[in-house]
Amino acid sequence: MTRLRLRQLVIAAETSEVADQLQSVLDLGEPFADPGVAEFGLENAVFAIGDQFLEVIWPVKDDAPVQRFLKRNGEGGYMAIFQTDDIKAARARLDGAGIRRVWNIDLDDIAASHIHPADVGAAIVSLDEAHPWESWRWAGPHWESNSIEGELSGAILESPDPNALASRWAAALGVPASTHPDVTRIQLEDDQTLVFQPGEETKLEGFCITLNSAMKALERADKLDLHSNGDGVHIGGVRLVLNNEA
Structure with a gap:
């Protein structure tokens, strides 16, 4: 059976300030700045949480593709990257379903395909196969030493x-969606859950993050005068839903 897990979530921001806020609130380690994103007119910061990653991107060129997203939506959830162990099968499934791939790369240690956001909705979806499974080129060579304890346990998407x-995300990912009276879910490996709920706009609204001490993170957010309430805080147009590790 094909493996599939959420490996990385991405925020599109106007400037690097969002990366600084994220690092301060979550007490993250040093980020990796990927020179490869210059191809897209961007700079970025990639933070490690366990063996998963939070990335913030911001444009440094007026014609950067992300500028269209920012002008239309403002800062917010931009991309979700899923790790598969069979990129060949994933690409065949996408092509057979008429789901467009807009960017592809095949390297010795990773292969990836980005899906056109219009074909899934809410965000760009990327399917990536890493060799070995535990590695992750996009986080740089030293991410393990900069990682904090915790995990990305899922994401929240909204739509009218x-x-x-x-259904569109399920088709792209090759996994079923289950509908309940009040919410629809896609269940992934490691108990990761994508939650689809009603909203006025179609967007990647929330990141679900498990930490050693969610309360301390919320306290740090309050000191920075960031909007926090209950179990979450808003940074870069994304609601971070914080839970304590069991």
Whole structure:
């Protein structure tokens, strides 16, 4: 059976300030700045949480593709990267379903395909196969030493028609969506969950993050005058839903 897990979530921001806020609130280690994103007119910061990653990107060129997203939506959830152990099968499934691939790369240690956001909705979806499975080129050579304890346990997506959005994501990911009375979900490896719920706009609204001490993170957010309430804090247009490790 094909393996599939959420490996990285991405925020599109106007400037690097969002990366600084994220690092301060979550007490993250040193980020990796990937020179490869210059191809897209960007700079970035990639932070490690366990063996998963939070990335913030911001444009440094007026014609950067992300500028269209920022002008249309403002800062917010931009991309979700899923790790598969069979990129060849994933690409064949996408092509057979008429789901467009807009960027592909095949390197010795990783292969990836980005899906056109219009074909899934809410965000860009990327399917990546890493060799070995535990590695992750996009986080740089030293991410393990800069990682903090925790995990990305899922994401929250909103849409006026959440069931239709979930169906499109399920088709792209090759996994089923399950509909309940009040919410639709896609379940992934490691108990990761994508939640699809009603909303006025179609967007990648929330990142679900498990930490050693969610309360301390919320306290740090309050000191920075960031909007926090209950179990979450808003940074870069994304609601971070923080949970304590069991």
